Amino acid sequence: MKEQKRMKQVVLVFFVIWLLLIAVAGYSVYLDAGVGLPAGVLVLSVLFGLSGVWMFNTGQQQVVELNKSHSRTKRQLQELQLKIDRYEYDAKKSSELRRIVLNSTQEKDHAVQNMARALDKAMDEILLSVDDLQTEPAAIVKSKAMSMKQYAADLLVLAKLELKSELPEPVEIDFNTEIDRLMSQWNSIARSRKIKIKLDNPEHQISMYTDVNWVENLLTRLVLALLRMNRDTLLHIGLITYTDAELGDSLRLAFSIEGRTLTAKQLAHIAGDYISVIDEGQEVGPGLSFVVGRRVAQMLNGSFEVTSSENGIEALVVIPRREDIEEQDTFS
Numbered sequence: 581m582k583e584q585k586r587m588k589q590v591v592l593v594f595f596v597i598w599l600l601l602i603a604v605a606g607y608s609v610y611l612d613a614g615v616g617l618p619a620g621v622l623v624l625s626v627l628f629g630l631s632g633v634w635m636f637n638t639g640q641q642q643v644v645e646l647n648k649s650h651s652r653t654k655r656q657l658q659e660l661q662l663k664i665d666r667y668e669y670d671a672k673k674s675s676e677l678r679r680i681v682l683n684s685t686q687e688k689d690h691a692v693q694n695m696a697r698a699l700d701k702a703m704d705e706i707l708l709s710v711d712d713l714q715t716e717p718a719a720i721v722k723s724k725a726m727s728m729k730q731y732a733a734d735l736l737v738l739a740k741l742e743l744k745s746e747l748p749e750p751v752e753i754d755f756n757t758e759i760d761r762l763m764s765q766w767n768s769i770a771r772s773r774k775i776k777i778k779l780d781n782p783e784h785q786i787s788m789y790t791d792v793n794w795v796e797n798l799l800t801r802l803v804l805a806l807l808r809m810n811r812d813t814l815l816h817i818g819l820i821t822y823t824d825a826e827l828g829d830s831l832r833l834a835f836s837i838e839g840r841t842l843t844a845k846q847l848a849h850i851a852g853d854y855i856s857v858i859d860e861g862q863e864v865g866p867g868l869s870f871v872v873g874r875r876v877a878q879m880l881n882g883s884f885e886v887t888s889s890e891n892g893i894e895a896l897v898v899i900p901r902r903e904d905i906e907e908q909d910t911f912s
Contacts, residue, residue: 696735703729720861727863731854734868741875748791748879755786755795755831759819762796766803774812775837777803781819786831788901790880795899798876798884802835802895805866805873809857809893810839827881827900835895842888850886873897 703725710718710725740746763779770777788795806815815837824830846855850870857865870886877884882899 693736693739696732696739699735700729700732703732723862727865727867731867734872737872738868738875741872741879748794750790751792753788753790753792755788756781756783758792758796762799762803765800766807769804770807770815773807773810775807775810775815776813777815777817779817779819783819783821786819786821786901788831788899790899790901794876794880798873798880798897798899799833801869801873801876802884802897805869806835806837806893806895808864809859809866810837813837813839813892821901824898824900827898829901830882831899831901833897833899835897836892838892841890841892842886847886847888 706725707722707729710721759779759781763777766777803815815835818834820832822830822832840857842850842855849855850866851874852871854868855865855870856863856867870884874884877897877899880899882897885896887894887896
């Protein structure tokens with residue numbers, strides 16, 4: 581708009597000067613000043629007029645281009661504003677959707693908690709009713725009831741993990757002290773199944789900043805699942821400290837046991853489903869132990885993996901040694 585106003589002013593000045601030149605030429609003729617002066621003034625008037633017309637046309641073209649540019653800019657601003665409005669709308673809808681999903685998930689986890697408690701109570705009543713019976717069917721019922729109680733306990737732990745009602749509280753520990761204590765507990769259980777546990781620990785001291793109770797829960801849950809599935813064999817545990825590309829200073833624990841193997845179908849669902857293994861009518865499978873173990877490892881910012889070979893089962897646990905424990909939001 582400023583350019584258009586300035587152009588009008590320039591054209592007006594040219595027009596005034598042009599009129600003055602015409603007036604001078606006419607006045608010269610009136611005074612009979614000769615041919616030269618009026619002719620020169622007329623030539624200047626014509627040139628000045630042509631220059632004015634050329635400048636006017638040029639100015640008009642510039643004004644048209646400016647108007648087009650202004651229209652384009654205005655249209656772009658409108659489009660940007662529409663995009664901003666759309667993003668704000670999508671953000672509000674996304675926030676509302678997250679709130680709905682979160683509420684729905686929490687309701688589901690609370691329902692799982694209640695179901696687990698109800699299942700545990702029902703199994704207690706079944707065990708009580710067959711406690712005095714010594715028959716073979718009663719023994720099978722007891723075995724099934726005990727496996728269902730373990731299933732209920734795992735469900736309860738999973739629900740608590742998802743609700744984050746309990747979070748890791750890291751402290752400084754010496755892992756060697758803790759693993760020696762755990763080995764004593766594990767060996768007492770392993771002897772009843774004629775299983776030997778061998779620990780390879782080349783480290784003299786392993787300083788860690790972690791929650792010792794959560795680490796114990798993770799490792800004990802894994803070891804007991806491996807012991808329960810096997811008999812008369814060797815459980816090998818190798819640990820070493822190293823620097824992980826993603827986790828930094830970490831502790832790596834490798835578990836391997838010869839004996840029972842898992843099928844490809846069981847391995848495919850091991851991270852999220854109940855795994856059942858029947859041995860002579862007894863339930864000896866891991867149940868949800870590996871599912872819970874994986875989630876606990878995630879809450880510790882670590883990793884948990886179970887594989888099966890031709891000779892047995894292998895598991896790998898990695899736990900950060902120095903990274904501050906943060907809450908994980910996804911379970912994949």
